[in-house]
Amino acid sequence: MSSMPLIEARGLTKKFRQAVKEPGLVGSLKHFFTRQYRDKMAVDHIDLSVEAGESVAYLGPNGAGKSTTIKMLTGILVPTEGSLIVDGLVPYEKRQQNARNIGVVFGQRTTLWWDIPVIESFNLARDMYEIPVKRYKQNLAEFTELLGLAEFMNVPAGKVSLGQRMRADLCMALLHDPKMLYLDEPTIGLDIAVKDSIRKFIRRLVDERGTTVMLTTHDLGDIEDICNRIVIIDSGRIIHDGDLGALKDNYARDRVIHFQLARPPESMAAICAGLPACETTSDDGLRLSVRFDRFQYAAGEIAAAVMPHVEVIDFHIDEPEVEDLIRKVYLGQLSLTAPESTAEATESAVATGA
Amino acid sequence: MRGFNKYFAMAKASLEVIFVYRAGFTVNLIGSVFYVVAMFYLWQTIFLGKPGALGVFTWPEMKAYLIVAFILNSTMTWFDEWQMGADIREGRVATDLARPIDFQLKRFAEASGPIPFELASALAIGAVVAFVFGGIALPADPAHLALFIVSAALATLLKFSIIYCVSMTAFWTTGMEGVSNARMAVQNIFSGALIPLVFFPDWLRGLASVLPFQGMISTPALTYLGAMDGPTTAFMIGTQAVWALGLFLFGRLLWRSAVKAVTINGG
Incomplete structure (x- = not known):
């Protein structure tokens, strides 16, 4: 059905059983004889629907339930409760069929064969996904050019650089024309140039091929360049679901500009006086930081106000980190658009054990 | 057969x-050469003490037994519990699960891939060792050879199935090296790899006959030698097939229930 969203999750829940062990030898012994467990709610009754063609950033602090959600969407994990349909299939019931519709890239883990040349991993993908030869050649040629893979095509995956590996992994995940692309921290540990080329490439996929993208990241740049929509999860619950612009306006208003000074400033008070409504700090006398609201001041205005008082050698501006944004959201520092109500009612019906 | 491409x-x-x-691979191979040569000298000493036949075997037959055991042991040397356990514990299997492939068949493909090369090297070394020690008994009947090939193929599938099943303990324990060593020890005794089962005391031989391991070495080796009569051979190869396929399916079941029950660690 065309009217159905590509991903439709209702009350999706994953509970893990964690072993509880007291510290020390006595604790270990006790655990050996009387095992005790505690349920951990990794994903707690989330509702999520993603339309075809959307690009969604799925954010949250470590341990919030991001990867667990992705693993359920890809069919790797079986949900404890709730319903989940991806492109008309229940992923964990039709894991292999679902796998044909999706591409998965884990930033921390390669899907390439470690010991054989990159091109042979691609050939294996062709066989695994039974990609028609003509289509395979087209895709391979296009991705090779866009991602610059030619120079290391014949090198084993274990011997290429991280940036090269990530680009090859992207190609690997896309050769079979997946409708849905899951990216788990796709730019982690990469340099700016590679990050940039990867983001452009993914954006192009969304724009030109209509691929639906869902990515987890800790890098605001990834979100800005790729995503239209942001979903934030914390402690297994979705606490924000909306577009990027609104989130940034609401939660990323602060910027910090750092100055490196030739000499300690003569009078901090004078500088502060010139910048009302800003938070000005100077830690060791040669460094000066000003936190300001970007809607109230432009960075240039701050610089102009500081320059007359001190001799500036260098300066840089901190971009807000997604981590900060998220922290602000879940600390409730700024008002939220109400997240979708979670299925509290069904919670009492949770069956224990399994 | 398109799906198997x-x-x-x-x-x-x-x-x-x-x-x-x-x-x-070469180091492994050299190690196994030392092992088979040591076995030859050990058994030669035993047989020289008792000229002629020792129980049911003549010395040329015993040599053939050792060579067959060596060749059967040479396959799937790169597939073990340790590697599979590490993949499970460190969550690398997640990658496989996100693909349109059957996990067990993939493992089987990967374990079988090197067989042509393993077999070629083992046959070459086996031929040299056999030559140096004055030749081995050949199958008396071409039918024995044909049945042996069937039995050897089943032995290889059985080896895979056993290791696969044992690997599933990785979902519950982290000591895969111990598990692997324990399996090797039990296998070496009850498969007949160290000592042909006919030399066992009755109670131990009885135990070996109800375990799957005899199908790994003893059954194909005895088939090669034509040491069993027709019905016994058929029964033994049938038993081998039941174990190999049964454990293969049991491994699938274990994997499925383990995946359902257990978290995939790491991430």
Whole structure:
């Protein structure tokens, strides 16, 4: 059905059983004889629907339930409760069929064969996904050019650089024309140039091929360049679901500009006086930081106000980190658009054990 | 057979990996040469003490037994609990699960890929060792040879199935090296790899006959020698097939229930 969203999750829940062990030898012994467990709610009754063609950033602090959600969407994990349909299939019931519709890239883990040349991993993908030869050649040629893979095509995956590996992994995940692309921290540990080329490439996929993208990241740049929509999860619950612009306006208003000074400033008070409504700090006398609201001041205005008082050698501006944004959201520092109500009612019906 | 193309491709890739790790492979091979030569001298000493036949075997037959055991032991040397356990514990299996492939068949393809090369090296070494020790008994009947090939293929599937099942303990324990060593020890005794089962005391032989391990060495080796009569051979190869397929299916079941029950660690 065309009217159905590509991903439709209702009350999706994953509970893990964690072993509880007291510290020390006595604790270990006790655990050996009387095992005790505690349920951990990794994903707690989330509702999520993603339309075809959307690009969604799925954010949250470590341990919030991001990867667990992705693993359920890809069919790797079986949900404890709730319903989940991806492109008309229940992923964990039709894991292999679902796998044909999706591409998965884990930033921390390669899907390439470690010991054989990159091109042979691609050939294996062709066989695994039974990609028609003509289509395979087209895709391979296009991705090779866009991602610059030619120079290391014949090198084993274990011997290429991280940036090269990530680009090859992207190609690997896309050769079979997946409708849905899951990216788990796709730019982690990469340099700016590679990050940039990867983001452009993914954006192009969304724009030109209509691929639906869902990515987890800790890098605001990834979100800005790729995503239209942001979903934030914390402690297994979705606490924000909306577009990027609104989130940034609401939660990323602060910027910090750092100055490196030739000499300690003569009078901090004078500088502060010139910048009302800003938070000005100077830690060791040669460094000066000003936190300001970007809607109230432009960075240039701050610089102009500081320059007359001190001799500036260098300066840089901190971009807000997604981590900060998220922290602000879940600390409730700024008002939220109400997240979708979670299925509290069904919670009492949770069956224990399994 | 179109659906099996992918597994064939994976088997080919894993054969290629053997060539990447040729140093490791060579060291393994040299180790196994020392082992088979040591076995030959050990058994030669035993047989020289009792000229003629020792129980049911003549010395040429015993030599053939040792060579057959050596060749059967040479396959699937790169597939073990340790590697599979590490993949499970460190969550690398997640990658496989996100692909349109059957996990067990993929493992089987990867374990089988190197077999042509393993077999070729083992046959070459076996021929040299056999020559140096004055030749071995050949199958008296071409039918024995044909049945032996069937039995050897089943032995290889059985080896895979056993290791696969044992590997599933990785979902509950982290000591895969211990598990692997324990399996090897039990296997070496009850498969007849160290001592042909006919030399066992009755109670131990009785135990061996109800375990799957005899199908790994003893059954194909005795089939090669034509040491069993027709019905016994058929029964033993049938038993082998039941174990090999049964454990293969049991492994699938274990994997499925383990995946359902247990978290995939790491991430």
